């Protein structure tokens with residue numbers, strides 16, 4: 273068995289994730305993955321298996337442990353992944369039992385560990401015999417314990433929904449360049465191409481596809497009329513209203529979804545797009561080129577003003593900070609495996625440092641939009657409460673009445689899945705002009 277088998281490819285993907293700590297995005301964009309010569313359909317199945325194994329790991333792993341007499345040794349991680357792939361196909365994908373067992377046993381045989389195929393066969397047949405089901409209660413446990421505890425502590429009665437929605441497959445949502453194209457006309461054009469779509473009820477520039485499709489099939493994608501962006505992320509440009517000629521800083525800008533949207537909505541602004549990752553900035557460059565806009569690009573740590581700030585302060589700042597990404601786990605389920613509880617405190621400290629530094633380069637009278645794709649209160653309303661305590665010259669601007677998300681003591685929170693959006697948080701601050 274080798275690189276033309278989708279299950280074998282998924283096994284390699286998961287080994288890279290576990291052993292090298294690499295994200296699925298990173299692996300799927302790697303030369304190795306791109307060089308695979310299997311059909312689109314098989315590549316799709318490999319991705320589906322890898323996404324599913326991440327999404328359901330915290331359900332499948334204890335289920336498996338419970339069925340093994342002794343823990344799997346570290347050097348047999350391949351067999352552990354194969355076993356979970358079998359469980360995933362049986363319990364979640366609902367693959368026909370005979371096919372799921374056969375394909376999984378074949379994969380185990382190819383690993384050349386004589387004991388493994390018998391074990392795989394026995395475990396999977398037991399699960400079939402016992403008619404195990406993965407019900408809602410079990411599905412809500414598909415997260416590391418520390419994440420469940422945090423979400424339950426933060427959201428009480430709403431936590432169950434946040435957890436269940438976080439396991440759903442996300443829709444493919446598009447942003448229409450509404451300056452150059454009408455949303456309804458675009459929906460009609462998509463229909464002409466056989467792509468079913470509807471306008472998002474809360475976000476006027478957003479179109480939700482009935483099922484995901486390759487961007488190359490989207491009319492107007494190359495011309496920048498359509499971009500892929502979740503509806504919650506599209507709210508940013510409507511909150512940070514920029515006057516013509518404004519000097520704008522997008523402080524954590526890559527890969528540039530919100531930079532492009534700001535420029536489409538306010539074409540006469542002067543934008544500095546800053547990010548600490550050169551690789552991600554390359555994607556920002558490509559995105560801006562595609563939508564036909566430009567920005568001054570700065571590679572730097574936003575908190576280290578000496579390394580990038582030229583002395584001319586900004587009218588508007590978008591601070592879309594690095595965060596736990598706990599609001600986008602339905603899109604990036606590998607976060608469940610890669611993010612550690614011990615990451616949170618350093619992230620909170622980094623957010624504080626960045627946002628304090630950015631404040632000092634905002635003009636008096638200027639506005640800063642703080643955002644994260646997190647549903648953890650510490651990164652959101654608690655962070656803003658601390659910020660307002662530290663900065664006497666900061667005032668919170670109440671966000672306009674809206675039918676997205678829910679108002680919080682500070683800012684507004686979209687919980688994962690509400691109106692089929694990613695989990696997101698926004699707070700708008702202004703710097704008091706005391707002259």
Ligand SMILES: C[S@@+](CC[C@H](N)C(=O)[O-])C[C@H]1O[C@@H](n2cnc3c(N)ncnc32)[C@H](O)[C@@H]1O
Nearest residue numbers: 524525527528529530547548549573574592594
């Ligand atoms: C949430 S993502 C930004 C998404 C982007 N605003 C968009 O809409 O496409 C956060 C970004 O912060 C960047 N980042 C992390 N630490 C940073 C720092 N100290 N200074 C500047 N950028 C940083 C990451 O490289 C990442 O691209």
